[in-house]
Amino acid sequence: MVSQEPARTVSGEDEVVDLCRDLIRIDTSNYGGNEGPGERAAAEYVAEKLAEVGLEPEIFESAPGRASTVARIEGEDRSRPALLIHGHTDVVPANADDWTHHPFSGEIADGCVWGRGAVDMKDMDAMTLAVVRDRLRSGRKPPRDVVLAFLADEEAGGVYGAKHLVQKKPELFEGVTEAIGEVGGFSFTVNEDVRLYLIETAQKGMHWMKLTVDGTAGHGSMTNTDNAITELSEAVARLGRHKFPVRLTKSVRGFLDELGDALGVELDPEDMDATLARLGGIAKIIGATLRNTANPTMLGSGYKVNVIPGQATAHVDGRFLPGYEEEFLADLDRLLGPRVRREDVHADKALETTFDGALVEAMSSALKAEDPIARAVPYTLSGGTDAKSFDDLGIRCFGFAPLQLPPELDFAGMFHGVDERVPVDGLKFGVRVLDRFLDAC
Template identity: 55%
Template sequence: MPTADPADGVAQLCAALVRIDTTNTSSGDAQGEREAAELVASVLADEVGVEPLVLESAPRRANVVARVPGRDPALPALLVQAHLDVVPADAAAWTVPPFAGEIRDGCVWGRGSVDMKDMCATVLSALRSWRSRGVAPRRDLVLAFVADEETGGEYGAGWLVAEHPGLFAGCGAGIGEGGGYTLDVGGVRLYPIGTAERGTMHLRLTASGRAGHGSRPNPDNAVVALVAALARIAAHRWPVQLTPTVREYLVRTGEALGVPVDLGSDAAVDATVARLGRAGALAAAVVRPSTTPTVLSAGSAVNVIPSTAQALVDTRVLPGGTEEVLAVVDELLGPDVRREFVSRGEPVQAPFDSPWFTAMTEALRAEDPEAVVVPYCLGGGTDAKAFSALGIPCYGFGPLGLPADDGYDHRAMAHGVDERVPVAALEFGARVLDRFLREV
């Protein structure tokens, strides 16, 4: 039942979502997305009072889209997007069964409690309190609870953007996963908000050569050519590339922590990141591009030289640096190895000197007056990549009020064993989102 408190029942709602197994495998198989979408749709219809659309991109690959009318329909709408699928969990390794959705020791336990059924619950909890209070948002809200984020969004955000772009017309900005949570560093409470994401390029490398017997000399060995190219890629030290978001994160965080910040050289940047400690860990992966070999495939018998050898390389690029990285990769590969894209998601960048960012900052400080709000760049990727293709600047803002470091490592929870989120963190997030979504 709707209540006047935006935080009331948020933990129970998160637990209910966790109990629906929405595991999404790398092969593209998924389960439970339809049931999760139906739960979300029922909350929207029965408790929020809006009419949801449940759209299937394929049988049982369900997405929920709804529009909450604002007081001023002339204002650009705000997109609020979250995904319903989760990565697999090995139940044998968990203290609590991963889909039991238990609330114990002050936390909601289970796969997806951090990535990202927590934000699904905090958004819905805030919205369902509005009926009792007789309030409405300042602007229209476009809600998208989607499938398939964990394997690239082909059946979720990517499909919605390609097949139903009109649902998102008029959105001036969007929020989703990837920021707004507490990072306590020596008593200083940082709240990083995602204003950028590295781009994702998964590359398949193929070397071709002359097949033959393993006992005979063969200078045209595809395996040798591929391994040599991979060795060059692995040994390459990418130079520092400070984007506006990363530079601002380092400067603001250094000021807040009283840590000297020197960005004058690659070595100085690395030393600054190290001095920032836990806060520096958020920047360590995003001060430069990366190329990481992950999969090798060649041959079928020890005495046969194969005609081809292949590898996959996980390549991450920063806003503005895609073509430069590809040019260097091609140089490192040399003439004997060709590359192709397995998948490609462009970097994301949104302004941190915007009214949207200011409104997020104000909502956080209303709940935590000592909040130090900083922009930061995500090392991985989210569905923001799909929605940004529509020209919507996207922010990582799924607020949580997390405790100081007491053995709970929030960043290790996503995709980890014993994933869990504190109930108090969810309640904080629901209150922040209530304020932000009403007032922005």
């Protein structure tokens, strides 16, 4: 008789890469305005993976194809407040001709998984699925209830995803007091003795806005001193070139203090350019958290080369630091001048919480257990996430999607960029850290 070895149980580390590749191959491009393939296929994939290990996930559609998946895992102590782990399944569009590997192929090359969503944020979706599936297969309950939310529409403000669920289905998040989500927990190697892991404790607010100038229409060959395009272009140029003043919020100050300690130097708040020069690939992220920003992104006017249009428009992505919204709007109006009408296309608040408490300790200890030179530090995200919606329910939100990154990787450039990719080893590291975190939280 031939003896048979027992089948080896698949671990979270074993399957996280395949889960990530599968999710990337599902095109969930979000063009805004409810345009795109939607998230239904991804929602069904996630629901299937959760149902396979005994959960009862629900799919919620806010509009045809705009789908989110939610499930709750019962914890050992159900009297404790619950934890929310949230991620979005939509991605920004990608032009395949610009990429080394097709953005929806999930190709593995050079030790990385390539594709749109590899870091924003199907990597965290995959890590969450891998950890949950592993724990439930082995009968390991978390210490408290955990709500899982895989959401639609984050890339366009969450109207069809997090905002919809918070407004229409708040009971899904009953008992939740804390949450973790995207864009935090990634590493920045200072030297061989210290690796900082940036935990998002704050994020800038937003004013996506449309600017409009009315002028006098006329023939393109004639003199026109009331040209709407000229007036708007001058205003947009003033705004685009303006350098808003440095404003050090609590989270930014905390990060700079930790960085200065790690470097063994005292950083000068008046010389932020020298500080940013030390940060390599994360300089773009940190640099944008030192001040308010306003970037022109779209221009529109006219319909024929020999016709001066009567109106010109522009769109601007404006972001403000916690506590500085009024200053930001006042600066905008001063820079734009009285001829420019400003209206919000999408606006949302800034967030900030403190870097303390049991959840922060759980993140820090989980990182330290997998990386002995890890040091968890607070930081501010220059963009926004679905945390803004969950804050409306009084949930304290952090960005914690742990990744150990090679120092040479331009991590900031991966977000919405060409050739987005995530290291395979980073995904496996994230699974181990999240598993430890769930035990400790």
